[in-house]
Amino acid sequence: MVGETLINRYEILEKVGDGGMALVYRAKDTLLNRIVAVKVLREQFAGDDEFIERFRREAQSAASLSHPNVVNIYDVGHTDSIHFIVMEYVDGQNLSDLIKTKGELSQHFVVSVAMQIATGLAHAHHHGIIHRDIKPHNILITNEGRVKVTDFGIAQAMSSVNLTQTGVVLGSVHYFSPEQARGVNVQAASDLYSLGVVMYEMIVGKQPFRGDTPISIALKQIQETPIPPRQYRPDLHRGLEQLVLQLLAKEPAQRPKSADDVVSILQGIDRELNSAGVEDRDLDNEKTLMLSAVDVQDKEVSGLASVKGKRGKKKSQKPRHKGFIIFLIIAAILAVGGWAFVRLVPKLLFLDDVQVPDIVGLSVEEGRARLQSSDLILSIEREVFDNEVPANHIISQDPMAGRMVKQQREIFVRVSKGAEEVSMPSVVGLSLREARLALTQAGFVLGSETEVYNTDAAPNLVVDQSPQPGEIVAKGTSVDLGVSKGQEAMDFVQLPDFRGQSLAYARDRLYTLGLKEGNFWPEYSTVYAEGQIVEQNPPPGTEVEAGWPIDFVYSQGLPKGTVTVPAEEEEVERWTEQSQWQSVEVTVNVPNGPPQEVVILVIDDFGAREVYRETLEGGSRVVRTVQGRGEGAKLQVYIGARQFLDRYFKD
Numbered sequence: 250m251v252g253e254t255l256i257n258r259y260e261i262l263e264k265v266g267d268g269g270m271a272l273v274y275r276a277k278d279t280l281l282n283r284i285v286a287v288k289v290l291r292e293q294f295a296g297d298d299e300f301i302e303r304f305r306r307e308a309q310s311a312a313s314l315s316h317p318n319v320v321n322i323y324d325v326g327h328t329d330s331i332h333f334i335v336m337e338y339v340d341g342q343n344l345s346d347l348i349k350t351k352g353e354l355s356q357h358f359v360v361s362v363a364m365q366i367a368t369g370l371a372h373a374h375h376h377g378i379i380h381r382d383i384k385p386h387n388i389l390i391t392n393e394g395r396v397k398v399t400d401f402g403i404a405q406a407m408s409s410v411n412l413t414q415t416g417v418v419l420g421s422v423h424y425f426s427p428e429q430a431r432g433v434n435v436q437a438a439s440d441l442y443s444l445g446v447v448m449y450e451m452i453v454g455k456q457p458f459r460g461d462t463p464i465s466i467a468l469k470q471i472q473e474t475p476i477p478p479r480q481y482r483p484d485l486h487r488g489l490e491q492l493v494l495q496l497l498a499k500e501p502a503q504r505p506k507s508a509d510d511v512v513s514i515l516q517g518i519d520r521e522l523n524s525a526g527v528e529d530r531d532l533d534n535e536k537t538l539m540l541s542a543v544d545v546q547d548k549e550v551s552g553l554a555s556v557k558g559k560r561g562k563k564k565s566q567k568p569r570h571k572g573f574i575i576f577l578i579i580a581a582i583l584a585v586g587g588w589a590f591v592r593l594v595p596k597l598l599f600l601d602d603v604q605v606p607d608i609v610g611l612s613v614e615e616g617r618a619r620l621q622s623s624d625l626i627l628s629i630e631r632e633v634f635d636n637e638v639p640a641n642h643i644i645s646q647d648p649m650a651g652r653m654v655k656q657q658r659e660i661f662v663r664v665s666k667g668a669e670e671v672s673m674p675s676v677v678g679l680s681l682r683e684a685r686l687a688l689t690q691a692g693f694v695l696g697s698e699t700e701v702y703n704t705d706a707a708p709n710l711v712v713d714q715s716p717q718p719g720e721i722v723a724k725g726t727s728v729d730l731g732v733s734k735g736q737e738a739m740d741f742v743q744l745p746d747f748r749g750q751s752l753a754y755a756r757d758r759l760y761t762l763g764l765k766e767g768n769f770w771p772e773y774s775t776v777y778a779e780g781q782i783v784e785q786n787p788p789p790g791t792e793v794e795a796g797w798p799i800d801f802v803y804s805q806g807l808p809k810g811t812v813t814v815p816a817e818e819e820e821v822e823r824w825t826e827q828s829q830w831q832s833v834e835v836t837v838n839v840p841n842g843p844p845q846e847v848v849i850l851v852i853d854d855f856g857a858r859e860v861y862r863e864t865l866e867g868g869s870r871v872v873r874t875v876q877g878r879g880e881g882a883k884l885q886v887y888i889g890a891r892q893f894l895d896r897y898f899k900d
Contacts (some may be wrong), residue, residue, distance in 0.1 A: 318369030445496025640667030668723030675718030708796030
């Protein structure tokens with residue numbers, strides 16, 4: 250794939266990873282001019298529709314996560330048989346390679362890495378996402394030492410793959426929880442068990458359970474108790490060993506209650522390790538001892554005294570006064586340095602825990618000042634348009650208010666750029682259906698619809714709108730419409746079944762019913778004669794308002810070269826109208842907060858049409874099965890005037 254460009258945007262530069270399910274490439278996003286990682290699904294899974302759907306759905310769920318310890322997902326897509334996920338490119342190495350190189354790692358390093366993994370898991374669990382495949386290979390460490398958890402996007406998809414598929418589940422069975430090995434539905438506690446296995450491997454240099462086959466390892470996960478890590482490392486902190494063994498409990502209820510609890514326990518262990526002065530190890534050289542400033546100065550003094558002594562023997566005794574003065578100066582410097590070391594270093598090394606204040610809704614300056622009063626640092630993660638929050642004010646924060654963190658910790662915030670302002674388009678003169686679609690796709694929501702008598706406009710046409718065309722308004726503004734009722738009260742008409750009727754008959758009948766002609770499409774048919782109606786929209790029996798446009802598909806007759814055979818001699822292959830329809834189930838989750846308008850649009854052979862529009866409470870869910878006609882049938886979902894989905898039915 251190197252050298253290819255996916256969807257005219259992602260230029261594949263080199264292969265950087267090879268897993269059981271996917272291949273990972275370093276690529277360039279030519280649109281945003283940045284380096285990204287592209288994870289491409291292996292070919293053997295490309296034909297499994299159920300797996301691909303899970304792959305796509307879970308990747309989109311993971312894209313909702315935004316946390317410094319989670320790899321960001323930017324895009325999900327496909328070209329022909331290639332399915333891929335575009336994500337943040339992490340310049341560093343994975344934990345698996347580090348363990349292979351170093352073996353057992355220092356306690357400080359284990360605690361730091363585990364704390365960051367648990368923090369990322371806590372963020373995911375709060376959003377209802379379970380990783381399901383925590384292992385060293387999925388833990389990336391940047392060159393600056395920040396931990397990034399990856400592969401949230403395909404973890405759920407992996408649970409649907411058959412255990413016999415070579416190279417898929419086999420690579421992860423060492424980190425399976427007992428409930429995963431038994432095939433029971435996993436929960437957040439399953440991720441904590443896998444974290445326990447990863448911590449055990451960092452401490453000891455190998456996994457707690459090993460075997461000749463995946464099945465034997467899975468049985469050990471279910472039945473056997475791990476050897477306590479202190480049998481391998483007697484110097485191991487007892488609290489750290491207890492946490493690992495608690496994470497590896499067979500029953501989920503016996504493990505820590507949440508990833509947040511794991512973070513709190515690790516923070517306590519970290520303080521005790523620092524207080525006890527436990528030696529840390531440099532990652533580049535496990536045997537390197539770090540010298541303090543006093544050590545360096547002592548070496549310099551010794552060398553200086555040695556040189557002066559040699560010179561004194563050759564010359565005279567006068568330099569003794571100089572040597573004594575130098576000694577006094579150095580002694581004074583050491584005394585001051587020692588005082589500073591005793592008084593200041595503990596304050597720098599042993600930072601206190603502080604409670605994160607609530608800064609959501611404050612301006613950036615107010616939020617920064619409030620964090621500084623708690624000795625915390627504000628870091629702007631992203632700036633986004635928001636109709637509810639004023640510009641330069643904080644929309645969200647991470648960690649959340651009330652959490653206990655170390656002093657000098659960065660608090661990541663999203664900041665509002667204010668409402669996005671656009672010019673109000675004109676929908677006057679459009680039918681009500683067309684106006685609704687145009688406003689939704691332009692990023693607005695519907696306000697009131699008022700029917701008015703108007704002698705100059707046909708029924709069901711928009712004759713007025715507020716805001717007026719050309720006004721500069723915030724994107725997402727509700728738009729009120731005035732709709733013509735014609736010269737007299739509008740009637741409702743029940744549509745007859747036009748299928749099988751001629752075009753001429755349909756047009757005459759529409760006129761007598763007070764309805765308008767909509768769009769017409771020709772189509773070959775072996776069922777209906779040339780000129781007969783094949784399908785209509787809206788369907789027969791639907792009640793519509795007077796003046797409503799009706800769409801038709803009509804027959805062009807038989808395709809060229811078609812030979813009809815009597816049915817009693819041979820079954821004739823028929824092109825039925827049903828074969829042209831596709832259906833898909835749509836699940837829409839409304840974000841927590843105020844009520845928002847949800848709109849589902851279908852764009853197909855009948856043009857663009859609205860199939861669902863309701864204002865729903867924040868946190869609610871709606872599930873709808875919708876149909877589209879034709880190969881190019883497309884689905885769009887809008888929540889609160891923002892487009893959340895734009896995909897083809899066949900994807």
